[in-house]
Amino acid sequence: MNNRSYIVISLSSTDSVLWSQVSQSSAQSRGRNLANTQGLLSYSVTPSFISDGSVVPVGDIMNQTEALELLQTSAWSEPMPEE
Amino acid sequence: MSTQFTNRQWRLPNNENKDKQSNYSMDFDGNVQHIKASNFSGLADKSSGSFSLWFKTTNTTSNAGKCILSIPYSGGGNGFDIYINNSTSLKSYLKTSTFTTTTTNTITYGDSNWHHVAVVYDGSTHKIYFDTVDVTNTSTPSPSGAIAASTVNTIEIGRFSTSYQNEFNGQIDGVAIFNYALSTSQITTLYGSSSTGIGNPMSLSPKPVAYYPLGDQDAFNGANYLVPNIAAEEDDGDIATSYSPYALDFDAASSNYIDCGNITSLNNLSAFSTSTWINYEGTISGASSHMFLSGGSASNNRFYVQLYSSNQIRYGYNGNTIVTTSSMSVGNWYNIVTVHNGTSLDVYLNGVKQNTSPVTVVAPSTNIGNNFQIGKYFALSSYYWDGKLSNASIWNTDLTSSQVTELYNEGVPSNLNNHSAYSNLVSWWQLGSNSSFNTNWTVLDEVTASGNNGTSSNMTEDDIVDGVGSYANGLSSGMGGDEVIGDAPYSTANSLSVNMDVLDRVTDTPS
Numbered sequence: 001m002n003n004r005s006y007i008v009i010s011l012s013s014t015d016s017v018l019w020s021q022v023s024q025s026s027a028q029s030r031g032r033n034l035a036n037t038q039g040l041l042s043y044s045v046t047p048s049f050i051s052d053g054s055v056v057p058v059g060d061i062m063n064q065t066e067a068l069e070l071l072q073t074s075a076w077s078e079p080m081p082e083e
Numbered sequence: 084m085s086t087q088f089t090n091r092q093w094r095l096p097n098n099e100n101k102d103k104q105s106n107y108s109m110d111f112d113g114n115v116q117h118i119k120a121s122n123f124s125g126l127a128d129k130s131s132g133s134f135s136l137w138f139k140t141t142n143t144t145s146n147a148g149k150c151i152l153s154i155p156y157s158g159g160g161n162g163f164d165i166y167i168n169n170s171t172s173l174k175s176y177l178k179t180s181t182f183t184t185t186t187t188n189t190i191t192y193g194d195s196n197w198h199h200v201a202v203v204y205d206g207s208t209h210k211i212y213f214d215t216v217d218v219t220n221t222s223t224p225s226p227s228g229a230i231a232a233s234t235v236n237t238i239e240i241g242r243f244s245t246s247y248q249n250e251f252n253g254q255i256d257g258v259a260i261f262n263y264a265l266s267t268s269q270i271t272t273l274y275g276s277s278s279t280g281i282g283n284p285m286s287l288s289p290k291p292v293a294y295y296p297l298g299d300q301d302a303f304n305g306a307n308y309l310v311p312n313i314a315a316e317e318d319d320g321d322i323a324t325s326y327s328p329y330a331l332d333f334d335a336a337s338s339n340y341i342d343c344g345n346i347t348s349l350n351n352l353s354a355f356s357t358s359t360w361i362n363y364e365g366t367i368s369g370a371s372s373h374m375f376l377s378g379g380s381a382s383n384n385r386f387y388v389q390l391y392s393s394n395q396i397r398y399g400y401n402g403n404t405i406v407t408t409s410s411m412s413v414g415n416w417y418n419i420v421t422v423h424n425g426t427s428l429d430v431y432l433n434g435v436k437q438n439t440s441p442v443t444v445v446a447p448s449t450n451i452g453n454n455f456q457i458g459k460y461f462a463l464s465s466y467y468w469d470g471k472l473s474n475a476s477i478w479n480t481d482l483t484s485s486q487v488t489e490l491y492n493e494g495v496p497s498n499l500n501n502h503s504a505y506s507n508l509v510s511w512w513q514l515g516s517n518s519s520f521n522t523n524w525t526v527l528d529e530v531t532a533s534g535n536n537g538t539s540s541n542m543t544e545d546d547i548v549d550g551v552g553s554y555a556n557g558l559s560s561g562m563g564g565d566e567v568i569g570d571a572p573y574s575t576a577n578s579l580s581v582n583m584d585v586l587d588r589v590t591d592t593p594s
Binding site: 001002004006023024025026029030031032040042044064065067068071072076077078079080 | 334335336337338339364365366368370371372382460462463464465466467469522523539540541542543545
């Protein structure tokens with residue numbers, strides 16, 4: 001398990017995210033839930049947009065294991081189509 | 084070494100030096116900078132041992148007491164070290180059943196020239212060779228018995244491992260550690276010459292148990308240098324040169340993956356094979372995690388390879404099949420090869436075929452080269468790989484079992500440009516080696532004709548990590564990314580690129 005922190009944010013907060021301060025490259029490439037309402041971000045150093053309250057995480061800050069468990073839920077992962 | 088890229092720079096030696104063993108070194112500030120390598124056990128309880136290195140300094144006053152190389156013993160104190168004694172001598176500690184200090188005769192080292200040092204313990208004598216000459220003055224008391232290195236040691240380059248620390252000020256190059264006493268002829272070989280450069284420790288027999296070239300292959304990860312020990316260990320314990328000392332670390336929870344675009348030459352094949360070195364982390368969740376290769380245009384026109392459990396590989400085509408394998412565990416490297424001959428599938432783990440009879444599949448789908456991705460399923464934002472990956476390659480043929488054995492290479496990835504099936508190699512990404520970071524990782528496709536370079540998503544510069552087969556790799560501390568110097572013994576005026584990436588090498592040159 002790495003030492004990064006993981007947060008869920010509302011997609012409506014995306015404009016306030018400074019991508020240079022998080023592990024994700026862009027709004028398009030980050031993980032998002034199937035309802036397309038929330039996104040997952042990770043970071044090693046708390047980003048300024050979190051510290052100053054510009055973006056308020058949805059729920060608690062997670063570790064990697066907790067984030068992986070979230071991604072396995074039906075709200076975030078759809079079954080692979082099988083022929 | 085010839086021209087090569089290691090994050091973040093091209094290292095372009097002066098042409099007259101291109102065939103020399105070392106053209107770069109590392110510069111230590113004498114304050115905080117040093118390199119630490121953990122989990123080294125190569126000298127534990129050996130009846131003899133040696134090390135060889137090069138150093139260069141002009142600082143003979145404040146360098147007194149400063150350490151160039153330190154290998155502690157099991158009690159944590161000085162085990163096998165070399166340090167600056169005073170302005171005209173060096174000193175070495177050796178811990179066996181006794182504690183020996185050996186001091187050199189008067190030497191001249193602070194003259195801004197490179198000097199070679201070899202320290203040799205043969206079971207009864209503890210000697211220091213300076214530029215191949217035995218300069219041992221006093222050795223008190225006479226040592227005997229095995230080297231009291233612990234089974235797991237931390238090597239420190241540029242300072243003591245003990246609380247003294249005492250960081251060295253100057254340049255260091257070519258640190259090699261041997262679990263036997265070097266002969267005088269071997270020391271002469273390591274010393275080399277101005278025409279050929281320094282000797283290659285990996286050419287000696289036996290090979291060293293650790294070799295840190297320093298400078299030539301070090302990769303910067305945004306905060307520290309990764310300093311590889313290129314004396315990699317094969318699965319039978321033999322030492323081999325690691326061709327590809329790095330890997331990339333994928334975090335599934337951060338949606339990490341590599342997009343290689345459309346590999347058109349992979350489409351409409353009657354047979355094809357894949358090879359990937361995997362090192363998984365996290366919990367394997369059956370169908371919904373740990374996919375490491377995929378490509379296609381739709382769920383009925385695709386392929387994928389996925390770790391389905393710790394002893395199962397799932398292979399997707401127009402449908403899917405699960406092959407039971409030997410058990411794999413977290414934190415270990417495994418070579419997974421799939422061979423799809425058009426009607427059946429074989430899966431190999433570390434060169435050994437896992438299925439007892441051919442697994443029936445249908446012919447490869449027509450568009451498996453589309454949307455080719457490493458570390459994720461191409462059609463969904465799901466099923467990410469969690470852990471390390473290295474040296475992924477795809478082939479437009481059904482590799483034979485001997486060719487798979489060649490790929491495994493006793494547990495150390497090799498140069499696939501020399502593989503017997505090279506003409507069938509479609510794409511090969513070392514992942515980490517020959518990769519550069521600038522917002523995202525660019526991962527070079529080593530097969531120029533196809534040129535399907537990969538681009539990472541959601542990965543950071545510190546995702547470059549130590550590669551397959553290597554152990555006791557070094558990590559710098561206190562360095563900022565400009566400590567690799569284009570200056571080495573018998574090799575000067577070697578250049579380093581600025582603000583260039585791995586794709587800036589082109590084949591179009593003046594005729």
